[in-house]
Amino acid sequence: MKYNISFKRxxxxxxxxxxxxxxxxxxxxxxxxSVDENQYTTSSDAIAYLVNNAGKRESSLVEFRNQGQAEMxxxxxxxxxxxxxxxxxxxxxxxxxYNDENNTDYALFPKDLxxxxxxxxxxxxxxKSEKTLVNFITSDALQAQKTYVIPVRVEVxxxxxxxxxxxxxYLIFVKDFSTVPTVDKASGIKIISCMEVNDTNPxxxxxxxxxxxxxxxxxxxxLFSANINYNNETGKVYIYNNPNVQHILDNREKYLKPLQDxxxxxxxxxxxNHDRAGVSNLADETAKVFAQELKVxxxxxxxxxxxxxxxYSAYQNPVPVGFVSPSSAAASRLCFEAKLAMPDRLVCSxxxxxxxxxxxxxGQQSGTFVDYGIHDYGGSSDLSTNYPGMxxxxxxLYSQEFSRGYxxxxxxxxxxxxxxxxxxxxxxxxxxxxxxxxxxxxxxxIADKLFDDELVYNENPYKKDW
Numbered sequence: 001m002k003y004n005i006s007f008k009r010x011x012x013x014x015x016x017x018x019x020x021x022x023x024x025x026x027x028x029x030x031x032x033x034s035v036d037e038n039q040y041t042t043s044s045d046a047i048a049y050l051v052n053n054a055g056k057r058e059s060s061l062v063e064f065r066n067q068g069q070a071e072m073x074x075x076x077x078x079x080x081x082x083x084x085x086x087x088x089x090x091x092x093x094x095x096x097x098y099n100d101e102n103n104t105d106y107a108l109f110p111k112d113l114x115x116x117x118x119x120x121x122x123x124x125x126x127x128k129s130e131k132t133l134v135n136f137i138t139s140d141a142l143q144a145q146k147t148y149v150i151p152v153r154v155e156v157x158x159x160x161x162x163x164x165x166x167x168x169x170y171l172i173f174v175k176d177f178s179t180v181p182t183v184d185k186a187s188g189i190k191i192i193s194c195m196e197v198n199d200t201n202p203x204x205x206x207x208x209x210x211x212x213x214x215x216x217x218x219x220x221x222x223l224f225s226a227n228i229n230y231n232n233e234t235g236k237v238y239i240y241n242n243p244n245v246q247h248i249l250d251n252r253e254k255y256l257k258p259l260q261d262x263x264x265x266x267x268x269x270x271x272x273n274h275d276r277a278g279v280s281n282l283a284d285e286t287a288k289v290f291a292q293e294l295k296v297x298x299x300x301x302x303x304x305x306x307x308x309x310x311x312y313s314a315y316q317n318p319v320p321v322g323f324v325s326p327s328s329a330a331a332s333r334l335c336f337e338a339k340l341a342m343p344d345r346l347v348c349s350x351x352x353x354x355x356x357x358x359x360x361x362x363g364q365q366s367g368t369f370v371d372y373g374i375h376d377y378g379g380s381s382d383l384s385t386n387y388p389g390m391x392x393x394x395x396x397l398y399s400q401e402f403s404r405g406y407x408x409x410x411x412x413x414x415x416x417x418x419x420x421x422x423x424x425x426x427x428x429x430x431x432x433x434x435x436x437x438x439x440x441x442x443x444x445x446i447a448d449k450l451f452d453d454e455l456v457y458n459e460n461p462y463k464k465d466w
Contacts, residue, residue: 223249249301402435
């Protein structure tokens, strides 16, 4: 991606590099013979856990209008030895524990607005039940777009089945969008507009709609980009916004809220900035703290998520104190911690560099904590091996670059739709650029091939006015 770096202004948010552990050890040797292997046991029993239809364990996010549902399953580590019947129950204290452990204050979804479907039926010899539904409805008591939580626990009613202590509970994060228009189109495909905001007003995403449905062409807008920086004087990594990004955030009512009022999501890009800090070399504890700072930014500016991009960092060798060698594992850890800190927001990853393939973290597949894997320009491969557990709905194929003229063919758009892939990214859309006619042609193809519709351009573009 093209990016013009400005070094004029620093954000006040900083994150301490976790270095203390490097200086406290008196003896670097480890006596492996002293490990008590008796504490590690492997169960021969089938262990059951809760999972949703997208394969997400422990928690998931559902946005709904008027009424919604979460599709849940009871899965097991090995085939069940007997028929098993289990059910879900609403358990309020689970949210209290979660809030206490994570220093959050998520609100409880009203119990009287929730109902459960049929019991889980797990047939002998199988390892996954039929689905059951958690149903919920809106109410005047709910605040629009506020995050609520439905905490549930599974209980076995009959049959021989042990439950995973941690994963027999589940938090369903829900947001009520009943009063907000939807950008969802019939094909289900999401269009991601990655905006080069050094050059372009993000409000231009309002200029393009579909003739038949009347809905915006764009679903998700990425502000490209904030940076992860390193402060040599303090030894800290911090979030840096150049003047363009900061102006947009400071004036979100003007530049961002109109997009969100039409149903679009606003995501903040996180990019390297030519120094030692990057998204793929943070130690685990630093990644955890940095994820909390990302949450502060998203909370402060009412953003809908982040986009992790491993470009433009100047990683050093030998590795500086407080960092680790750049790796996909470290990048995956940051994504994991970001989703843990913000389960109600999007975590997106650019399938490029260290973020092109992310391994499991703490037993969880990366495709369960990364919502969208976005291919580099022209990339078309299935991303299920890059982000294990990610459904096709989260894979963005055949990305286009509107500034330098990296277009895609109509046949590629048709193929990704026919093959069930769920997202497509355009970068650097700008009605004031000299090649706008070609940009518009590309968006007309998107409207036609992905949505069976016709693009409408209102011919009232927004100039960069700051």
